[in-house]
Amino acid sequence: xxxxxLWKIYGKIVAVRDxxxxxxxxxxxxxxxxxxxxxxxxxxxxxxxxxxxxxxVFLRGECLTRPGVNLNKARxxxxxxxQLIWLFHHLTALGNVELGLxxxxxxxxxxxxxxAMQALREVKMEEWANHYPAQLSGGxxxxxxxxxxxxxxxxxxxxxxxxxxxxPELTGEVIDTLRDLAKEGITMLIVTHEMPFAREVADEMIFxxxxxxxxxxxxxxxxxxxxxxxxxxxxxxxIERRRRE
Amino acid sequence: xxxxxxxxRFPLILSGFLTTVQITLFGVLMGLGLGxxxxxxxxxxxxxxxxxxxxxxEFFRGSPILIQLFIFYFSIPTLLxxxxxxxxxxxxxxxxxxxxxQKGYIKGAMESVYEDQMTxxxxxxxxxxxxxxxxxxxxxxxxVIPPWGNEFCSLxxxxxxxxxxxxxxxxxxxxSIASWTFRVLETYTFIALIYLLWISVxxxxxxxxxxxxxxxxxxxxx
Numbered sequence: 447x448x449x450x451x452l453w454k455i456y457g458k459i460v461a462v463r464d465x466x467x468x469x470x471x472x473x474x475x476x477x478x479x480x481x482x483x484x485x486x487x488x489x490x491x492x493x494x495x496x497x498x499x500x501x502x503v504f505l506r507g508e509c510l511t512r513p514g515v516n517l518n519k520a521r522x523x524x525x526x527x528x529q530l531i532w533l534f535h536h537l538t539a540l541g542n543v544e545l546g547l548x549x550x551x552x553x554x555x556x557x558x559x560x561x562a563m564q565a566l567r568e569v570k571m572e573e574w575a576n577h578y579p580a581q582l583s584g585g586x587x588x589x590x591x592x593x594x595x596x597x598x599x600x601x602x603x604x605x606x607x608x609x610x611x612x613x614p615e616l617t618g619e620v621i622d623t624l625r626d627l628a629k630e631g632i633t634m635l636i637v638t639h640e641m642p643f644a645r646e647v648a649d650e651m652i653f654x655x656x657x658x659x660x661x662x663x664x665x666x667x668x669x670x671x672x673x674x675x676x677x678x679x680x681x682x683x684x685i686e687r688r689r690r691e
Numbered sequence: 692x693x694x695x696x697x698x699x700r701f702p703l704i705l706s707g708f709l710t711t712v713q714i715t716l717f718g719v720l721m722g723l724g725l726g727x728x729x730x731x732x733x734x735x736x737x738x739x740x741x742x743x744x745x746x747x748x749e750f751f752r753g754s755p756i757l758i759q760l761f762i763f764y765f766s767i768p769t770l771l772x773x774x775x776x777x778x779x780x781x782x783x784x785x786x787x788x789x790x791x792x793q794k795g796y797i798k799g800a801m802e803s804v805y806e807d808q809m810t811x812x813x814x815x816x817x818x819x820x821x822x823x824x825x826x827x828x829x830x831x832x833x834x835v836i837p838p839w840g841n842e843f844c845s846l847x848x849x850x851x852x853x854x855x856x857x858x859x860x861x862x863x864x865x866x867s868i869a870s871w872t873f874r875v876l877e878t879y880t881f882i883a884l885i886y887l888l889w890i891s892v893x894x895x896x897x898x899x900x901x902x903x904x905x906x907x908x909x910x911x912x913x
Contacts, residue, residue, distance in 0.1 A: 493814060495810060495813060495814060518813075518816050518817065518818045519816070521813060521814060521815070521816045522815070522816025523816075524814075526814035526815075528807075528810075528811065528814075530807065532807045532808065532810065532811040533811070534808060534811065534812070534826055535804075535808075535830060535906055535909065536826075536829050536830050536833070536906050545815065545817075545825060545826075546815035546816055546817065549817060549821055549825060550815060550816035550817060550821075577907075577908075578906055578907045578908045578909075579908070580906065580907065580908025580909045581907060581908035594815060595814075595815075598815065598816065
């Protein structure tokens with residue numbers, strides 16, 4: 447997946463400012479940065495859940511920002527995990543994962559069920575398949591959210607702060623799930639502030655502020671010697687917070 | 692017995708009751724179908740469609756149902772040169788009228804589940820129409836059951852206006868019996884009891900339905 451010179455402007459507010467980014471198959475990229483810096487908006491633009499004001503998004507060489515592209519088909523190839531989870535309340539865990547397989551990929555009932563169960567197994571939720579979202583903990587819900595994104599075998603999964611709505615214990619179980627996915631070589635772009643996890647799995651870390659990429663590089667760079675002032679301050683604060691915890 | 696005169700006329704009363712039931716059920720169901728279309732049209736149809744729907748709703752909510760019955764009963768057959776009997780007019784007007792009200796309930800319910808659920812649905816690759824069909828409506832229609840009960844209640848009672856265009860509904864039959872027998876108090880009390888019983892039964896059924904389709908784990912306390 448790739449984006450070139452991407453802009454998103456709401457009225458007078460520039461949420462995303464001239465961002466270019468390329469993610470290769472099997473890559474795990476991490477985005478971090480202050481709240482309100484446009485990370486979520488960038489992810490939504492990449493998934494074409496909101497239309498960029500300027501610039502182009504490519505998925506396996508196909509331009510998604512060109513007029514006339516079938517966006518539903520494109521979105522079916524991009525997994526998205528939301529910060530506030532957003533499962534379908536009226537469907538069971540299994541139903542949540544199955545819905546897209548049945549109606550987007552048009553799989554026959556049995557095959558859809560098998561694949562949905564497979565996805566739930568990968569996030570260790572198969573025992574909870576018949577529970578409704580409101581009967582699950584936040585961490586379990588988010589794992590179902592990941593299974594929902596994973597089941598359709600997407601080219602890439604975009605995760606928008608998948609753990610920031612969860613307490614530390616629940617965060618742990620979701621991070622474990624993501625670590626498993628990382629081992630399987632699934633392409634992911636993750637917005638997160640879970641630094642130990644980042645250090646462990648990321649191929650590249652991207653520091654994002656005021657709608658644009660301030661600094662990018664290997665995790666070690668950020669943990670030892672970030673070159674920009676803002677990134678250094680932000681890292682110091684994150685590490686400080688972790689020490690207090 | 693003092694109620695003998697009513698028991699003798701039981702078949703007549705029953706036929707009136709069935710007419711009332713038919714028109715109400717038809718009206719509420721047609722109103723539901725059309726109401727869903729109007730709500731979806733209003734939310735997604737763009738400005739022109741939205742304005743047309745607004746006029747439609749204002750007409751049916753803003754004028755007495757009796758006037759609506761008169762318009763359809765006296766004007767439409769003359770204008771379009773098609774014969775319409777009172778019963779047909781009853782079906783049509785109550786369906787159209789109820790749709791006007793139900794559109795409001797359904798739209799409100801859709802908006803309450805709409806935004807995050809819609810985004811999530813689009814993110815897995817569903818089209819907008821599919822998202823409405825499989826994600827938004829199933830949740831919205833659950834919420835709409837209690838107001839739907841109110842709608843049923845008021846529609847049932849409004850059918851009494853059908854007497855003015857010659858439909859032999861329950862009220863109309865009651866009026867005839869009262870004037871034949873001069874037993875006004877007993878007759879109308881009995882007729883009122885039938886309405887009351889019928890509405891109570893349906894409300895109970897809706898209560899049970901509401902409980903049955905409730906999403907497990909979610910307690911709606913509103």
